[in-house]
Ligand code: FES
């Protein structure tokens with residue numbers, strides 16, 4: 001248990017509020033505490049009321065990944081609680097909850113599972129002591145069971161013990177349950193938020209309604225880096241319902257007493273922009289910039305053996321490219337701020353309440369103790385909501401208007417003012433040994449840096465390497481180089497971050513090598529993962545056995561062997577890909593079955609997914625996250641592309657930035673490897689293998705190798 | 720500004736608003752009924768789906784003047800206590816991830832089941848075609864619709 005103990009004594013309830021020891025967590029090979037302005041030491045909370053109600057405070061934001069339910073399971077398991085009595089609430093940035101940091105990187109389960117178990121175990125031990133004292137018996141003869149403390153055939157409900165328990169000193173090292181005794185963890189538990197979500201009661205950020213709140217719509221410069229030249233707001237102010245027109249740092253905000261008036265007022269604004277140096281920027285220029293940068297060496301981020309010097313004269317070479325992407329969460333960005341003299345309340349669906357604090361302090365001029373960020377449910381996150389922009393806009397509006405203000409992005413605002421997944425260009429060369437195994441592998445790629453774009457103190461490559469520098473296969477001579485090529489496009493974290501593009505490149509190129517060697521792509525992969533010993537890859541540890549196992553499992557369940565022996569239907573293909581998501585300790589392999597029509601249309605019929613995420617806390621949710629990662633990845637693989645023309649993002653709605661819908665959503669089967677290893681993350685790992693599995697299946701179906709995302713019918717016809 | 724009278728979930732309401740204001744904003748901002756979601760405002764995503772005179776419509780594409788004297792049912796009024804067969808099936812299949820699209824999905828599905836009491840996978844593809852879910856819950860939605868109809872999840876697609 002942590003050093004600082006803040007044990008709240010209350011006659012009516014048992015409240016536990018500790019600072020919890022955290023597992024050291026890394027992201028992109030960097031200890032998270034390197035992030036600016038955060039200490040990443042969350043607190044956990046539990047209250048048991050006299051009526052037996054159990055309330056748990058979640059210190060990570062819920063965006064659909066099911067973390068609130070997993071946290072509650074961890075507490076309830078150790079507490080031996082009656083699950084029907086468990087409720088979950090959301091921690092705010094109030095000091096009593098500690099620093100909430102950021103919810104991302106598939107780190108929440110890794111970072112909080114044990115601390116939340118300790119919270120439950122501590123409460124259980126206190127309740128046992130309270131009962132033992134009252135019955136004057138040896139506490140070793142007492143146990144907790146489904147909301148009661150039991151001794152022989154006596155039992156007492158938790159609620160009847162809380163008054164006594166709250167007067168006791170919490171134990172230092174409460175024993176944790178043996179995993180073989182788990183009765184909640186490892187079972188399919190439905191989302192605690194489910195009933196609220198299906199009834200319309202659940203409160204998302206955009207559902208916040210405060211007395212006197214105004215609705216704001218913001219016109220921002222269409223060109224990144226442009227500045228406001230002049231504002232004519234006469235017509236805007238004449239729109240009934242419009243209350244204020246305010247110039248803020250990102251543009252001009254129209255505040256009205258309803259969203260419709262705000263939108264109409266904004267439409268009536270006459271603004272002139274100085275579009276600045278990026279007014280001519282377009283996607284073709286960025287592509288040329290990448291091409292030029294790729295000609296000269298980059299920073300060597302991994303080298304094994306002789307590196308590229310071992311490349312023989314007979315090489316297999318390929319160029320791959322991946323586009324910029326928007327997040328397009330279902331709920332467009334939104335934030336509410338209520339700034340008063342000496343006090344600021346924020347209601348924002350944020351993945352980064354801790355990360356946002358510095359910016360909020362700066363925008364308000366207030367201290368952290370005068371600011372509180374409340375976190376409603378997030379209508380999707382995928383990394384986008386770790387940025388503070390929507391909070392700061394609301395703060396700036398509320399500061400001037402003197403009332404609570406909601407800034408609501410429109411769909412085009414959301415798509416055109418995102419923090420995008422970077423585009424990249426890759427060149428790979430390899431030479432094969434006589435056995436067909438790769439003897440040397442050289443991968444040079446270029447793109448802008450997320451870390452640099454966000455002005456983080458991390459090295460610029462830190463956010464770009466997963467899936468490339470941590471290549472899992474045994475290749476004696478290996479060289480990976482990253483060449484920085486920054487653009488004016490704002491960048492941010494997008495589900496799986498660099499593992500959203502690098503594994504597409506490496507897993508497809510490996511497939512190319514397998515075909516060049518006349519080997520089955522599955523067998524080829526397995527022969528390159530022969531050694532059993534764990535090995536260090538960068539800062540993380542790879543367990544080749546776990547990667548092998550998910551490959552074999554996915555292949556077996558997909559009927560890989562039978563498929564490749566059978567006579568194949570025309571246009572149908574099967575492809576395989578895998579990724580060891582080492583930063584969050586999870587391994588995933590996928591087999592995709594596709595059909596390519598004569599007109600180039602790609603239909604994905606089925607995806608079989610095998611996942612080893614260590615201990616499976618909630619299999620029902622793990623399957624959901626794999627399904628979600630696959631569909632999100634499929635939208636990107638088949639359709640996703642953000643392009644620039646005259647410095648402006650072209651795409652504005654789901655009409656121009658299409659996503660997977662019901663009719664094109666494949667059948668997804670998820671198989672979970674049984675494991676007692678520490679639980680890993682599941683929010684991101686389902687995504688990386690999807691695009692390469694599909695591209696490899698397209699090759700299997702047509703003999704055409706697509707090396708550019710998205711995988712469009714035009715590219716199929718041209719290949 | 721016009722005065723418009725209509726009913727929402729069985730209660731009669733009168734609002735004094737711009738006649739072109741979409742029903743979506745009347746519900747969310749004027750009446751404080753936030754279950755119906757704003758996802759695009761352009762009729763493309765389905766997040767704002769509700770029932771108007773028994774038909775599934777997009778609230779963001781329905782000016783309030785067209786709602787006069789009609790009956791609106793929103794997610795809040797689909798059932799009193801979340802026990803509509805579609806809601807029950809949704810919980811059974813643990814459909815929701817972030818949940819933001821789900822009010823629209825549920826309202827669309829409830830209407831689909833009125834048209835097709837035992838929908839095929841093809842009926843679901845067509846009926847749910849324009850309801851986007853960015854979290855990728857389509858497979859569970861499909862399964863929940865079949866279950867709400869009293870059918871098994873289906874052989875072709877679904878869990
Ligand atoms: S908000 Fe109405 S269809 Fe998207």
Ligand code: FES
Nearest residue numbers: 817818852853854
């Ligand atoms: S559940 Fe998140 S958009 Fe559908």
